[in-house]
Amino acid sequence: MVTLAEVARHAGVSASTVSYVLSGKRTISRPTRERVERSIRELGYLPNAGARALASSRSNVIALMMPLRTDMYVPVMMDIALAVATTAREHEQDVLLLTGQEGPAAVRRVVGSGLADAMILMDVELHDARLPLLHESPRPAVLIGLPADTTGLTCVDLDFAATGRLCVEHLAELGHREVALVGEAAAVYERHTGFAERTIAGVRERASELGVRVLHRPCEGSYEAMAGTLSRILQERPGTSGFIVQNESVLGPMLSLLRQQGRAVPEDASIVAICPDEVATQGSVALTSVAIPAREMGRRAVELVMPKVEAAGRNGNGRPVPDRVELLPPRLTVRASTGPAPAAGRP
Amino acid sequence: MVTLAEVARHAGVSASTVSYVLSGKRTISRPTRERVERSIRELGYLPNAGARALASSRSNVIALMMPLRTDMYVPVMMDIALAVATTAREHEQDVLLLTGQEGPAAVRRVVGSGLADAMILMDVELHDARLPLLHESPRPAVLIGLPADTTGLTCVDLDFAATGRLCVEHLAELGHREVALVGEAAAVYERHTGFAERTIAGVRERASELGVRVLHRPCEGSYEAMAGTLSRILQERPGTSGFIVQNESVLGPMLSLLRQQGRAVPEDASIVAICPDEVATQGSVALTSVAIPAREMGRRAVELVMPKVEAAGRNGNGRPVPDRVELLPPRLTVRASTGPAPAAGRP
DNA sequence: ACCGGGAATTGAAGCGCTTCGACAGATGTA
DNA sequence: TACATCTGTCGAAGCGCTTCAATTCCCGGT
Numbered sequence: 001m002v003t004l005a006e007v008a009r010h011a012g013v014s015a016s017t018v019s020y021v022l023s024g025k026r027t028i029s030r031p032t033r034e035r036v037e038r039s040i041r042e043l044g045y046l047p048n049a050g051a052r053a054l055a056s057s058r059s060n061v062i063a064l065m066m067p068l069r070t071d072m073y074v075p076v077m078m079d080i081a082l083a084v085a086t087t088a089r090e091h092e093q094d095v096l097l098l099t100g101q102e103g104p105a106a107v108r109r110v111v112g113s114g115l116a117d118a119m120i121l122m123d124v125e126l127h128d129a130r131l132p133l134l135h136e137s138p139r140p141a142v143l144i145g146l147p148a149d150t151t152g153l154t155c156v157d158l159d160f161a162a163t164g165r166l167c168v169e170h171l172a173e174l175g176h177r178e179v180a181l182v183g184e185a186a187a188v189y190e191r192h193t194g195f196a197e198r199t200i201a202g203v204r205e206r207a208s209e210l211g212v213r214v215l216h217r218p219c220e221g222s223y224e225a226m227a228g229t230l231s232r233i234l235q236e237r238p239g240t241s242g243f244i245v246q247n248e249s250v251l252g253p254m255l256s257l258l259r260q261q262g263r264a265v266p267e268d269a270s271i272v273a274i275c276p277d278e279v280a281t282q283g284s285v286a287l288t289s290v291a292i293p294a295r296e297m298g299r300r301a302v303e304l305v306m307p308k309v310e311a312a313g314r315n316g317n318g319r320p321v322p323d324r325v326e327l328l329p330p331r332l333t334v335r336a337s338t339g340p341a342p343a344a345g346r347p
Numbered sequence: 348m349v350t351l352a353e354v355a356r357h358a359g360v361s362a363s364t365v366s367y368v369l370s371g372k373r374t375i376s377r378p379t380r381e382r383v384e385r386s387i388r389e390l391g392y393l394p395n396a397g398a399r400a401l402a403s404s405r406s407n408v409i410a411l412m413m414p415l416r417t418d419m420y421v422p423v424m425m426d427i428a429l430a431v432a433t434t435a436r437e438h439e440q441d442v443l444l445l446t447g448q449e450g451p452a453a454v455r456r457v458v459g460s461g462l463a464d465a466m467i468l469m470d471v472e473l474h475d476a477r478l479p480l481l482h483e484s485p486r487p488a489v490l491i492g493l494p495a496d497t498t499g500l501t502c503v504d505l506d507f508a509a510t511g512r513l514c515v516e517h518l519a520e521l522g523h524r525e526v527a528l529v530g531e532a533a534a535v536y537e538r539h540t541g542f543a544e545r546t547i548a549g550v551r552e553r554a555s556e557l558g559v560r561v562l563h564r565p566c567e568g569s570y571e572a573m574a575g576t577l578s579r580i581l582q583e584r585p586g587t588s589g590f591i592v593q594n595e596s597v598l599g600p601m602l603s604l605l606r607q608q609g610r611a612v613p614e615d616a617s618i619v620a621i622c623p624d625e626v627a628t629q630g631s632v633a634l635t636s637v638a639i640p641a642r643e644m645g646r647r648a649v650e651l652v653m654p655k656v657e658a659a660g661r662n663g664n665g666r667p668v669p670d671r672v673e674l675l676p677p678r679l680t681v682r683a684s685t686g687p688a689p690a691a692g693r694p
Numbered sequence: 695a696c697c698g699g700g701a702a703t704t705g706a707a708g709c710g711c712t713t714c715g716a717c718a719g720a721t722g723t724a
Numbered sequence: 725t726a727c728a729t730c731t732g733t734c735g736a737a738g739c740g741c742t743t744c745a746a747t748t749c750c751c752g753g754t
Contacts, residue, residue: 001459003740014704019742026743029702046459050406051740053397054709064444068429075421081428082415085446094462097411097444099432112348112393115441222629249629252599256606256631282569282596284603350710361734366712373713376732398710401739 002045011039022047053114058313062088062305063116065098065106065130067123071185071221073248076276076294077122080144083298084120091306093117107133117313118305120144124155126192140308140321142301146194150325154308156300159327160195163290164202166330167244167272170288172210175341176242176270179207180233181216182226182254184247189218199246199274215240221249223256230257241269241341248275255284266339277333286335293328300326349392358386369394400461405660409435409652410463412445412453412477414470418532418568420595423623423641424469427491430645431467438653440464454480464660465652467491471502473539487655487668489648493541497672501655503647506674507542510637511549513677514591514619517635519557522688523589523617526554527580528563529573529601531594536565546593546621562587568596570603577604588616588688595622602631613686624680633682640675647673 008015013036020026021036028036039045053059064084066077085095096116098106100123107130110116117139121130124145134141135152143155164181171179181203183189184196200216207214215237219229229250233240245251251273255265263269265285273280273289280289308321355362360379367373368383375383386392400406411431413424432442443463445453447470454477457463464486468477471492481488482499490502511528518526528550530536531543547563554561562584566576576597580587592598598620602612610616612632620627620636627636654668 001461001740004742005740015741016705016743017703020703023742026703027701032702044459046456048401048740049460049462050397050400050404051709052742054395054401054711054739055741055743057397057709059397061443066429066432068433070422070425070429074425075417078417078421078425081444082413082417082446085413085444086415086448089446089449094457095444096408097428097432097442099429099436101433102436109393110441112391113396114348115396223631252603253631256599256603259603259607284570284600348710351712352710362711363713363735364733367733370712373733374731379732395710398739399712401709401741402711402713404739 001048002043004045004047007036007039007043007045010043011036057114058309059114059117060092061094061096061116062302062309063096063098063106063110063119065100065119065121068099068101072188073292075279076292079276079294080122080298080301083295084302087299087302091302093302093306104130104133107137111137111139117309118142120301120305124194126194126197138312140305140312142305144297144301146198146325146327148194150323152323154304154323154325156297156304156326157195157328158292158297159329160198161202161205162327163274163330164199164204164244165206166202166290166332167274168203168206168210168212168214170272170332170334170338171242171244171270171341172207172212174242174270174338176212177341178213178237178239179203179215179242179244180237180240181214182229182233182243182245182247182250183216183218185220186218196246203244213237219247219250221247223250223253226250226253227257230254242338243269243271244274245271246274248273248279251275251279251287252283265337268342270338270341272332272338280333280335285337288333288335288338290330290332296328300328348395349390351392351394354383354386354390354392357390358383404461405656406461406464407439408441408443408463409649409656410443410445410453410457410466412447412466412468415446415448419535420639422626423639426623426641427469427645427648430642431649434646434649438649440649440653451477451480454484458484458486464656465489467648467652471541473541473544485659487652487659489652491644491648493545493672493674495541497670499670501651501670501672503644503651503673504542504675505639505644506676507545508549508552509674510621510677511546511551511591512553513549513637513679514621515550515553515557515559515561517619517679517681517685518589518591518617519554519559521589521617521685523559524688525560525584525586526550526562526589526591527584527587528561529576529580529590529592529594529597530563530565532567533565543593550591560584566594566597568594570597570600573597573600574604577601589685590616590618591621592618593621595620595626598622598626598634599630612684615689617685617688619679619685627680627682632684635680635682635685637677637679643675647675 004015004018008018018036021028021033088095119141122144124143124147126148128147146155146157188196217229219225273287277291280287311321351362351365355365365383368375368380435442466488469491471490471494473495475494493502493504535543564576566572620634624638627634658668
């Protein structure tokens with residue numbers, strides 16, 4: 001492997017000069033800079049990551065902690081991860097992939113060893129076990145998702161409460177008075193994952209303001225589960241004409257089931273999905289939906305964490321970047337799955 | 348941050364002794380070892396990754412290069428990635444996430460900078476642009492997927508040719524004489540992704556041996572695309588009674604469509620899917636399928652690469668670990684979507 | 695002709711760890 | 725008793741880079 005010293009010799013300058021050419025932290029005269037750059041190119045020099053990390057106490061790596069479980073939103077997780085990786089590269093950072101498996105220990109390990117300069121955590125629970133460590137940690141972190149208490153934390157997420165409200169509003173405007181929220185798998189609620197609970201809260205809040213009745217039912221991601229959930233909903237509330245579906249994997253089954261039962265979409269039943277746009281448009285009916293801005297979330301997470309890394313990097317003398325919670329506003333796209341409530345459903 | 352030297356002082360030994368306790372590369376007497384371990388615990392010492400990498404020229408990081416595109420098998424990719432991460436941790440390694448975005452340059456960068464000790468590449472094309480670099484590279488690599496020429500490469504993949512054969516065999520045994528292969532999106536074939544082409548080859552080969560007629564049609568991942576593909580297949584070959592489906596995202600639409608057209612599964616049409624088991628079991632009909640062993644692939648990739656890393660690490664004096672191509676044998680699980688061919692389809 | 699000051703460059707001191715050779719002391723061998 | 729062997733520990737060199745303080749050089753001002 002070519003080293004800095006070899007480049008310096010080849011270019012006829014000192015090692016520090018090469019270093020400054022690379023980092024741009026000091027002015028280097030044009031001719032010298034060009035000579036050094038030429039040597040770098042000719043020798044195919046690449047700086048050694050370990051040495052750089054040791055000398056500068058910056059690894060230029062961001063750790064991304066993903067959930068190991070795959071009971072929800074797999075494509076969303078994937079999109080977030082890829083967006084994080086892509087955006088990180090735009091900031092000359094690499095991404096270290098951690099799984100939830102190791103839990104808080106992973107945070108400690110990565111932070112303590114200087115393997116990464118910062119962390120991005122996904123799948124945050126309301127009372128996440130990793131939070132105490134983050135508070136003590138000297139390294140910046142950004143959460144994708146919202147815990148119960150966000151003081152001292154920087155977070156990005158879709159505004160799921162607003163999302164819930166928006167869905168209800170849309171249905172209410174169309175005249176629906178009885179709405180069912182088909183939620184995530186029960187396990188998701190049992191873990192107290194914030195987004196699921198915030199969605200319910202938003203739905204309930206706006207519904208009560210608008211005089212809409214709401215029934216919330218969790219639902220596993222299979223055809224049978226959906227069949228059961230649907231029949232139970234309709235049994236309990238036969239007048240239900242609007243559905244808000246948060247578990248993307250039952251959208252297909254749901255459409256099949258409604259069709260089988262002779263309920264036309266949107267004539268007899270309207271559906272608003274909370275899912276990525278690709279999912280909304282690839283079924284037999286293009287679904288009215290609130291998009292989950294996965295890429296945006298991944299991107300913002302990196303963009304929020306970078307200034308903190310840089311502030312911490314200047315031997316801590318850059319004053320700290322303030323924490324903030326960034327809730328992305330939901331956007332509802334009307335497609336073919338929502339329409340006026342059937343006459344029977346009206347007063 | 349606590350350093351090795353501080354641990355040494357605290358334990359009343361030299362730095363090298365602490366280092367040897369940590370690595371186990373020299374014998375340390377029991378009392379000394381315990382004293383050091385205690386100091387490590389009490390001080391909460393974590394070795395600095397950069398310093399370690401610099402001194403040992405081992406980063407204990409494996410780079411995983413994922414495709415950026417998401418036009419196929421997203422959950423499979425995700426499972427592979429998570430399995431890689433999990434298995435890597437069992438070997439005390441971390442995983443660096445790279446996207447296909449940067450292409451071959453990423454390989455160069457990571458390998459050249461010593462950021463990672465080894466690479467695992469996913470989504471390998473038949474004539475992958477990254478291969479030449481791998482051949483020159485001093486660092487070991489494992490491919491998940493098969494390029495056209497595997498000399499000097501270590502690869503893991505499902506044996507898709509055997510998978511194709513197995514699907515045909517199963518349908519042929521049930522008496523089906525006309526079979527359609529519903530393939531991946533056209534773009535996948537245009538990229539010359541090995542697995543898709545190998546599946547076709549396997550299907551064709553066994554079909555011709557068994558006197559089964561095969562029609563292969565690519566299919567995008569949407570309901571409309573599936574509708575079009577299905578009607579074209581049935582128009583061209585009205586006698587088609589068996590379907591092999593490789594694009595997992597059209598399985599739902601396909602079942603809906605067949606039902607709509609009054610074709611019962613499996614009475615009128617049999618379906619063999621090539622997809623993860625979770626997908627096969629969560630639709631309205633449990634599908635006979637060949638599983639894509641995503642986790643296994645991720646796990647094996649790590650297990651194949653580790654010995655190479657270790658051999659390379661012993662300052663290259665461990666003799667090189669031989670390359671090998673590991674094709675995982677397909678397993679077909681019979682579920683509810685395949686049955687005897689309808690009478691009309693028989694001689 | 696002299697000096698102050700900025701611009702460009704360099705030397706040297708680490709960053710925290712691994713590892714090699716050396717060494718003291720205990721143990722075995724003749 | 726003298727010598728070779730092991731075992732357990734240590735000192736010091738060095739991995740490749742960053743960065744600070746110091747140095748050189750050149751310029752304009754007086």
